[in-house]
Amino acid sequence: MFFSKRLSVCAGVVFSTVFACTALQAEEIGSVDTVFKLLGANHKIVIEAFDDPRIPGVTCHLSRAKTGGISGSLGLAEDTSDASIACRQVGPITLPADLKNGERVFKQKTSILFKSMQVVRFLDQKRNVLIYLVYSDKLVEGSPKNSISSVPIRPW
Template sequence: MLKAYLGLVVAAVPFLASAEQVGEVSTVFKWLGPNDKVVVEAFDDPKVEGVTCYLSRAKTGGVKGGMGLAEDRAEASLACRQVGPIRFVSELKEGEEVFKERTSLVFKTMQVVRFFDKKRNTLVYLVYSDRVIEGSPQNAVTAIPIMPWQ
């Protein structure tokens, strides 16, 4: 019974990309716990082969940050690039979430969503942060024209 329930829960969770850390820089020295930093992460679009996105964002350090209790800032930068032939693995949905990461203990997340601009044959990716009560208008966008790979 428990196995069947867990299978349903896993099936209900959308397939999202997982990020791989590319690098980081320290921005604020902390005497206790890790320093505040900016991290650069890479993730591949799970439904579009040949596309990799690079996300840079702030990570709060200190004692709370080291224990996973601090709330990270909403600012982020996003650059997605064609890194091979583009192939759609399955049907795309407008505004589909391709990456999501918790940026506070419970209420805040940073996410990347994808749109397809049919008129210009371009994939558009948007990063933003939301919170249960109040999100942030800070965001970043990047676009990839779909072109033959050479």
């Protein structure tokens, strides 16, 4: 009995860990090719969507550059830091009591080593608005490229 309880606890931990990892995965909506590559995938702009993992009722759409070619096809290329974000209320919004400004809601690697694209959330309580910031965490010419989107919290 002790063994079966321990096994079910371990299985629950594994399941919740896998679920937590997949909860922050973006769903690819579509893409457009921007540069033809003879070998490997073309360079493209990818549009992806993800739901805020802590605030049901908010969905964000990202557009970002994806490097093609042989190195891009093998996952060895570094994507550019260009990204854009648009977030919208798609259902009723209930804010958790422990909401923290600057909380990361999404992260995706854009190179094999040190570069990633991140989305963080802020709450402007005075205006009752959620703000989502997308940025690359590798400095580009002294300043990280970034974009924001605001979601007014409205009754649904």
